[in-house]
Amino acid sequence: MGVLKKVLLALGLPILLFVGWFVLSDGSENFYSPPLRTILTAFTDTWQPDRLRADVAPSLLRLFAGYLLAALIGIGLGVAIGLNRRLRAVLEPVLEFFRAIPPPVLVPVIMLFAGIGDGMKVIVIVFGCVWPILLNTVEGVRAVDGVVLDTARAYGVTGPARLTLVILPSASPQIAAGLRQALSIAIILMVISEMFAASNGLGFTIVQFQRSFAIPEMWSGIILLGLLGFALSLLFRLAERRALRWYEGLRAAQRRAG
Amino acid sequence: MTSARRGNPVLLGVAGLAGLLVILELVPRLGLVPDRYLPPTSRIAAALADEAGTAAFWRALADTLFAWALGLLIAVAAGVLAGLVIGSVPVLRALTASTVEFLRPIPSVALIPLAVLLYGTRLGSTLLLVCYAAFWQVLVQVLYGVADVDPVADETARSYRFSTWGRVRYVLWPTALPYVFTGVRLAASVALVLAITAELVIGAPGLGKEIATAQNSDAVPTMYALIVVTGALGVLINVLTRTGERHLLAWHQSVRGEVAT
Numbered sequence: 334m335g336v337l338k339k340v341l342l343a344l345g346l347p348i349l350l351f352v353g354w355f356v357l358s359d360g361s362e363n364f365y366s367p368p369l370r371t372i373l374t375a376f377t378d379t380w381q382p383d384r385l386r387a388d389v390a391p392s393l394l395r396l397f398a399g400y401l402l403a404a405l406i407g408i409g410l411g412v413a414i415g416l417n418r419r420l421r422a423v424l425e426p427v428l429e430f431f432r433a434i435p436p437p438v439l440v441p442v443i444m445l446f447a448g449i450g451d452g453m454k455v456i457v458i459v460f461g462c463v464w465p466i467l468l469n470t471v472e473g474v475r476a477v478d479g480v481v482l483d484t485a486r487a488y489g490v491t492g493p494a495r496l497t498l499v500i501l502p503s504a505s506p507q508i509a510a511g512l513r514q515a516l517s518i519a520i521i522l523m524v525i526s527e528m529f530a531a532s533n534g535l536g537f538t539i540v541q542f543q544r545s546f547a548i549p550e551m552w553s554g555i556i557l558l559g560l561l562g563f564a565l566s567l568l569f570r571l572a573e574r575r576a577l578r579w580y581e582g583l584r585a586a587q588r589r590a591g
Numbered sequence: 592m593t594s595a596r597r598g599n600p601v602l603l604g605v606a607g608l609a610g611l612l613v614i615l616e617l618v619p620r621l622g623l624v625p626d627r628y629l630p631p632t633s634r635i636a637a638a639l640a641d642e643a644g645t646a647a648f649w650r651a652l653a654d655t656l657f658a659w660a661l662g663l664l665i666a667v668a669a670g671v672l673a674g675l676v677i678g679s680v681p682v683l684r685a686l687t688a689s690t691v692e693f694l695r696p697i698p699s700v701a702l703i704p705l706a707v708l709l710y711g712t713r714l715g716s717t718l719l720l721v722c723y724a725a726f727w728q729v730l731v732q733v734l735y736g737v738a739d740v741d742p743v744a745d746e747t748a749r750s751y752r753f754s755t756w757g758r759v760r761y762v763l764w765p766t767a768l769p770y771v772f773t774g775v776r777l778a779a780s781v782a783l784v785l786a787i788t789a790e791l792v793i794g795a796p797g798l799g800k801e802i803a804t805a806q807n808s809d810a811v812p813t814m815y816a817l818i819v820v821t822g823a824l825g826v827l828i829n830v831l832t833r834t835g836e837r838h839l840l841a842w843h844q845s846v847r848g849e850v851a852t
Contacts, residue, residue: 342685342686342688342689343688343689344689345686346686346687346689346690347689347690347693350690365705365708365709419603422600422603422604422607423603423604423606423607423610424607425600425604425607426604426605426607426608427607427608427611429826429829430608430822430823430826431822432825433780433822433823433824433825433826433828433829434818434821434822434825435783435784435787435788435821435825436784437784437787437788437791437792437799438787438791438799438802438817438818438821439818440791441791441802441803441806441814442814442815442818444806445627445628445811446624446628446629517696517698520698521698521699521700521788524698524700524701524703525700525788525792528700528703528792529792536700539701539704540703540704542704543704543707543708548708551704551705551708552705554701554704555701555702555704555705558697558698558701559693559694559697559698559701562696562697562698562701563692563693563696563697565696566695566696
């Protein structure tokens with residue numbers, strides 16, 4: 334009963350919305366909002382395995398390459414800056430400024446340096462999503478409990494062990510928050526860099542459909558991007574829950590204790 | 592350690608910024624990077640001064656700020672209203688949870704082609720993207736805020752026979768307010784990013800379009816100057832929302848607590 338109710342609550346509204354869209358749009362004569370039936374047919378016709386391989390796979394590869402690089406750079410630099418008070422004071426305004434620049438305006442700049450190949454797209458993604466990771470890591474490292482650090486020092490936990498056993502775990506919830514913010518920025522930048530200059534990729538294809546007025550195909554691309562964003566954030570949540578299980582448990586215990 | 596030995600953080604910060612400017616001046620001058628790609632700071636500054644003398648620049652700035660402010664206003668109003676209603680009715684909350692989780696991660700740029708078809712390069716395109724992106728930031732924060740209401744306070748208000756409006760006004764709203772502000776702060780920066788993105792990609796009037804124009808006409812220093820302006824706008828919006836939050840929430844524990852301890 335409990336499970337059934339949960340499933341019903343979770344799926345009820347989406348199904349209702351979907352059916353509503355389907356029924357209401359069925360007789361649609363509007364060129365820009367074709368019936369959902371047409372869009373779904375276009376979806377299955379358009380996103381065949383060849384197309385997925387030709388357009389979606391390169392997009393995802395760039396996304397993962399950029400995101401991983403940004404995570405490595407962000408966490409690495411973030412730990413260094415977080416541990417050094419003076420370095421932090423020097424760099425903080427500079428970092429704040431770079432974070433405040435809307436990432437998509439970097440596309441034209443990076444196009445100057447890196448041309449319009451895959452390298453450009455990966456660099457754009459790295460440059461855009463490194464900042465939330467970096468700044469959150471700095472904050473997380475800075476907020477490590479002083480008592481814990483002193484205790485670790487008293488027990489002779491120093492050097493790399495101090496970093497991997499004390500500092501990184503303690504900063505990890507905040508690092509995860511930065512990684513989550515960076516994920517949505519990475520998707521946005523993947524699409525935008527492809528809208529500017531590309532010969533393949535999801536962003537390129539969707540704009541191509543729009544320009545050739547292939548409206549149902551365009552809608553199907555938008556839906557695919559939506560599903561992709563949703564799937565990636567779901568994957569991230571699963572990974573996060575796994576990595577931070579101890580933290581969720583700690584928080585729940587604290588909440589119970591009041 | 593005295594603060595003198597550690598160095599004044601403001602001074603160090605200024606030194607950091609100055610250092611960046613010097614490096615950016617020297618790198619192209621020494622030929623490490625071709626100055627076609629990265630003009631020295633001084634030339635960017637000169638381009639900025641040139642831009643500041645043109646009416647087109649100020650019109651673009653005003654267009655961007657207008658789209659940002661209007662989009663943010665609509666998103667905040669809709670987000671707060673929807674958040675309060677959904678958050679305070681448990682059935683609605685359970686019913687919408689999965690839909691919110693599904694719609695939120697859809698990248699707002701996916702709507703760009705749709706915006707172009709619906710509004711072309713007019714303000715509407717920018718507003719569509721800005722509102723969509725900023726709305727979720729506010730909604731989710733308001734939902735957290737409403738969930739944070741102290742059950743004892745709520746029960747107390749009920750037993751004193753507060754009207755529904757009274758409970759919203761005196762129990763729900765003060766609890767949710769800090770969350771609302773966090774949402775507004777997040778939404779404000781997201782809205783700026785989306786406003787400039789829409790202008791850059793779609794060509795709606797504003798700073799983003801000016802950047803695209805500068806790029807197309809190979810006016811590299813101007814392009815950098817405009818990018819610096821967008822960054823400065825972002826910093827300004829961050830600082831303003833943070834200061835506003837501190838002032839308006841001066842009574843709240845989250846702000847007071849920092850002072851007390």
